[in-house]
Amino acid sequence: MQIVVPDEFKYLYVEDDEHPIVKIPAEVLRKPARAVAKIGKKHQALADNMLRIMRKAHGVGLAAPQVGVLERVVVVAPQGRAMVLVNPEIVKSEGDSIGEEGCLSIPGLYGDVQRAEFIEVRALDRKGREVEYEMEGMAARIVQHEIDHLDGVLFIDKVDLATLHWMHPYLDDPRAE
Numbered sequence: 795m796q797i798v799v800p801d802e803f804k805y806l807y808v809e810d811d812e813h814p815i816v817k818i819p820a821e822v823l824r825k826p827a828r829a830v831a832k833i834g835k836k837h838q839a840l841a842d843n844m845l846r847i848m849r850k851a852h853g854v855g856l857a858a859p860q861v862g863v864l865e866r867v868v869v870v871a872p873q874g875r876a877m878v879l880v881n882p883e884i885v886k887s888e889g890d891s892i893g894e895e896g897c898l899s900i901p902g903l904y905g906d907v908q909r910a911e912f913i914e915v916r917a918l919d920r921k922g923r924e925v926e927y928e929m930e931g932m933a934a935r936i937v938q939h940e941i942d943h944l945d946g947v948l949f950i951d952k953v954d955l956a957t958l959h960w961m962h963p964y965l966d967d968p969r970a971e
């Protein structure tokens with residue numbers, strides 16, 4: 795789907811040192827990211843940088859392609875608790891849930907997306923330790939949204955088109971992913 799950004803929302807699409815998140819239609823957002831073979835200092839620095847950028851943008855999740863890096867690293871902060879997930883994989887999913895999503899790479903646009911209600915995700919943490927989490931609701935939604943980014947998939951590919959709408963984001967809006 796071709797998204798045309800209305801003039802009054804173009805201010806959200808600035809990319810510079812102050813606003814480092816990559817926005818559509820950047821090609822990097824549509825490419826699959828490669829698995830991290832070995833977690834090193836470079837990846838820890840990447841994760842720390844992503845957490846900083848996510849917080850500054852008042853987001854609850856961010857994937858490495860959104861900062862121009864095609865590696866399988868995401869950060870999420872459901873309920874404010876930050877997690878780094880490297881090579882995340884959903885090993886189990888159950889139930890259906892429809893909820894509104896937005897995306898820091900498509901700022902101002904929101905719409906309903908159907909996701910699994912419960913997931914089990916397996917990943918490596920910031921230090922390369924294997925971790926597994928059970929998540930539901932909002933946390934599960936955020937992780938599914940971020941893992942989609944690693945496959946070049948955006949929420950607009952899955953959105954219920956009838957619900958798609960533009961809205962100026964509030965700084966404390968929890969929906970920006």
Ligand SMILES: [Zn+2]
Nearest residue numbers: 897898899971
């Ligand atoms: Zn997103």
